[in-house]
Amino acid sequence: MNKTNKKIRLESHTIPTKYKIEIKPDMDAFVFSGKETIKININKKIKQITLHSKDIDIETVKIYNKGKNNEQFASKISYNIKKETATFSFKKEIKKGSYELSIIFSGIISDTLRGFYKSKYHIDGEEKYIATTQFEATDARRAFPCFDEPAHKATFLVSFMVKDNYEVISNTLPISIDKHESGLKIINFSETPKMSTYLLAFIIGEFEYIEGKTKEGVEIRVFTTKGKKHQAKFALDVAIKSLEFYNEYFNIPYPLPNLDMIAIPDFESAAMENWGAITYRETAILVDEEHTSLVNKQWVATVVAHEIAHQWFGNLVTMHWWTDLWLNEGFASYMEKVCTDTLFPHWKIWDLHLGSARYKSAIEIDGLASSHPVEVEVHHPDEISEIFDMVSYEKGTAIIRMLALYIGEDKFKEGLSYYLKKHIYKNTKTLDLWQAFEKSSKKPVAKMMSSWTKQMGFPIIKETYKDDKCILSQERFFSSRVIRNKSKDKSLWQIPLVYKNTKGEEKLILIDKKSTFLNDKIKKLNSGDQSFLKVIHSEKTLDKIKKDIKENHLSIPDRINILRDIFSLAEGGYIKTSEALGLSLEFKNEKEYSVASELASGLIKISNLIDNEIVRNKMKSHILYVFKPIAQEIGFDKKTEDRNEDILLRSLVISLCGGSGDKEIIKEAKKIFDNRINKTIDKDIKSTIYGIVAKNGGQKEWKTFYEMYKSEEMHEEKERLTGAISLFKDKKILEKTLRFAISKDVKPQDAPFIIAKTWSNHEGRDATWKFLKDNWDTILKRYGEGGHFLSKLISPLKNHTKREDLIDIKKFFKGHTVPGGERTLLQAYEKIESNIAWIKDDMKDIENWLNKNY
Known part of the structure; x- marks a missing residue:
């Protein structure tokens, strides 16, 4: 670890207790001015104060102690760009005591999706903007100078001077709205609870909303841009029920009178748990009952439950430093499933989780030598952003689930409640949690759990x-x-x-x-x-x-588990790949979606190793042998007796068969697509139909998808369409998709996913890598400020299988930086080496098995 990074933390002698912040945004020029007063306690004699500031112009700084004649202005303001700090130097020594630090500053409302940024949308062809915030992990410092570390908790009083037509949403409710000069108003918000800087939020724009109340009387509102509030009903209902569930589960009432949830047109991740003002990407909160698929509806419910769980885990009690990020994310990820499973038992959330791509990703990352422990030492913002990965989220979920199994559900709930009550409004480390569970269970929890959090792997x-x-x-x-x-x-x-x-x-x-x-x-x-x-x-x-599988005596989780293990053992060289392929035959008539999904994932991973067209076609024959009987049985049309699993299974098996060249399914998919004007394609197979048409289409189909995208307003549908144009087989068409991804037609929040999906397409692997090399400067300019985008974008590097590719990739990145993606890059190198060795050891074995069976 770089020694400079170790010194990046602020000194502990200056402690903030309260911020009073006034912001005046200019929504035309996209700049803002601000004034703040920070109440601080100083516990040693000093002549300098250092806090965080990035991309902020600080005009004046003064420090004073009310009632005493000791006001002085900073004689010098200096900036450390690498550490993202500003240091205020004073001529006279500042003694121990309580002071107020007054700062006048200004900044820009950026387009980086971090800090204080702008989000663009259109209504009836007119361009509109929202100004919003995203402060986690280390970006409050882009909006106002602050002590931007989780342990520096304080309360916040915020006010905004805006035009009359704008609304402002923040963590708490307004206490007054005062008229100012012509066309302006000042909105003053009530004081927040004691909280970390990354949880502060403010959103400025023109909104509409729907509202409801929990049985405890908490007002919940869902805000959208105009014309979309009808899509907020499902999220509102889930939020009300989730808040009621957690109040009871944790045995601690939600401490605010309100909880707002805001749909933001441009947003980096799925959502952000700002206390009392949760912000969301539109696809993670809006549900149109006529057009939203079951998959997306489940995603919305899960994300809402996750963010509301954070109001306790993360907000009420916060990790002391980002090393213990998993305390926030692991617990919120676990509780989201407990809550959603209670609200929607027919969804079988735990089965879906075990077969999910997110859980597979956690296992995949943690099976690498380049993984990281759950409790991982981090310092610089780029390092912090990298640990927002599936190890923190889904391995965190898994080890918490093991802990509940070990001590029992009652003792688990008791320990959680004790932990939250003991550390309310404070910061904690992982050991604090283990001690709470030891108290409730009388078992050596710390000893057992440390083996899972302090060392990487499993x-x-x-x-x-x-x-x-x-x-x-x-x-x-x-x-x-x-x-x-x-x-x-x-x-x-x-x-x-x-x-x-x-x-x-x-x-x-x-x-x-x-x-x-x-x-x-x-x-x-x-x-x-x-x-x-x-x-x-x-x-x-x-x-x-195997006998139990044939006789259907094995539970869904056990069938998922057997498949996941057998394919992983093949990849790691513990067994021959032919053994995994042989076991897959036992699942020919698998009718449970989560199991079929796990099986498909394993077979596709093997298929992606194969370059020889004859062998690839035989692999497709195997996929059809396993999945076509189910596809024929379940058909394209919904049935009244369909379970939720059947709805998901239909899309999966039709997609697999269409992608494996089944002529009947391809013909039917094209027919449904061509007839879409007369008969709307069912929302739950739209992505599948689009995908099959793309995989078997050309320039004409690409143009059709492009025109559909341009005229579409619903973001979920736009994502379906961009997913489809990533799946063409023709290299020239895929190059067109990649150029489209970084064009003005696509929001910066969506481009990395289009590029990554094209890269994950076996036919698009080489084209995407060339495109990335040619356009790296553009990519870096957009996403090189850190955050999660670059690591998501380069993740498909791991799918490469050739030695010459690995040499070229390493050569390229030796001369090009990947801010916030260094660990992902190391993991990709390891995966490519693994793929090369897997092919060398087992390709003949795979070919022999396929030749014998097909």
């Missing part, structure tokens, strides 16, 4: 027998055979493990040694897929499992 458990006694041995799992073959890693975990024995009994044990003897006969390890690990079952046990 274990693989191997089942063997000696003298008819079962031995369970553990070692670190690596998804790369290259790393595994040279690793000397001796990590051990304390593992809560549920297994099912041959009598059908489920038992919970704690494995804390390299090898553990078990006086029992195993039917299935990791029953219910409740532990974050991999398993190599003995041949005898695997035969029993």
Whole structure:
């Protein structure tokens, strides 16, 4: 770790307690002026004060102590661009005590989607703007000079001078609106709770809203740009029910009288948990009952539940420093599922989670030597932004789920409530949480959980027998055979493990040694897929499992788990890939979406290794053999008896069969698409239909999608269309897609996803890499300020499979920076090395298996 980065934290002798901030935005010139007074406590004699400031012009600074004649102006204001700080120097020594620091400043309303930025939209062809904020993790300093670290909690009094036609939304409710000079008004907001700077928010624009109340009387409003409030009803309903659920679950009432949720047309992530003023990307909050798919509806419910969970985990109690980010994100990700599963039990949220791309991503990243611990030491803002990944979110979820399993649900809830009440309005470290659970459960939680949070990776458990006694041995799992073959890693975990024995009994044990003897006969390890690990079952046990699959005696989580493990073992070189392909035959008639999704993911990963067209076509034949019977049975049309799983399954299997060249399905998809004017395509198969048409289309179809995109206003539909134009097979057309991605037609928030999806298309791999090299300066200018965009954009690098590609990629990035994406780059290098070794070791094995079966 760079030594300079270690010194990036502020000194601890100056402590803010209250901010009074006045902002005057100019919505025409996109600049703002501001004045703030920060109440501070100084606990040593000083002549300098350093705080955070980035892209802010500070005009004057003075410090004074009310009632004492000791006011003095800063004699010098100096900036450290690397540390993103401003230092105020004073001629006279400042003694210990309480002071007020007054600062006059100005800045720009940027277009970076960070700090204080502008968001553009259109109404009836007229261009409109919102000015909004995104401060997490380290961007409050772009809007006002501040002590921009989570532990520097304070209260905030904010006011805004705006034109009469604008509304302002902030964390609390307005206490007064005063008329000012011609056409202006001053809106004063009530004081916030004690909170971190990254949770402050203000949004200025022209809105409409709908509202409701919880049974406890909290007013909830959902704000949209004009003409969209009818799409806010579902999110409002979920928010009301979620807030009521958490009030009861945590046994701590939500502390504010209001909770606002705001749909922002331009937004980097899905949402941001600003206390009392949660901001969202439109696709993460708006639901049009006629046009929104079930997948997106589930996404909206999950995101709303996640952000409201943060009002306790993150806002009420906040991590001391970003090293413990997982305390925020892991718990919010866990609680979102607990809450959503309660509100929508028919969705089977936990099954969907286990088969989800997000969970797979956590496992994939953490199987690498270049992963990071859940508790990861970070310093610079670029390092901080990189840990907002699936290790923090979904591995965090998994280990919390294991903890609940280990101590029991009642003790888990009791410990959570104790932790929140003890540390209310304060900052914590991970150990504080473990101590709360130890108090509630009387179990050695810290010892057990530290093995999961302080070291990276996760274990693989191997089942063997000696003298008819079962031995369970553990070692670190690596998804790369290259790393595994040279690793000397001796990590051990304390593992809560549920297994099912041959009598059908489920038992919970704690494995804390390299090898553990078990006086029992195993039917299935990791029953219910409740532990974050991999398993190599003995041949005898695997035969029993295969029998249970055939007879449909294995639960959904166990079927997901078996498939996930078998494909991972093949990738890591623990078994031959033909074994995984062989097991996939047992799932020919799989009718559960989450299981089918896991199976599809494994087969597509193997397919993406294959460059030989004859072998690729045989792989497509295998995919059709497994999925076509279900596609034929379920059909294109919805049925009255459809379960939610059937709606999701239909889209998946039709997409797989159409993408694998099934002529009947392609013909029907094209027919449905061509007839879309006369008969609207069903919202739940739209993406699938578009995708099949694109994969089998040319310039004419691309132009059709482009014209549809240009005339479309609903963002969910725009995402479907950009997803489709990333799937063409023709290289020239894909180059056109890539140029379109960085054109003025596409919002900067959407371009990285179009580029990444085109890159993930096997046919677009080389074209996208060339495009990125040719346009890197443009990409860097847009997204090089840090944040999450660059890491998301370059993630598909991992799909490359050739040595010459790896050499070229390393050569390129040796001379080009990737701010906030360095760790993603290292992970991509490791994955490419792994792919190369996998192909070398197993391609003949794959070919032989496919030739034998097709």
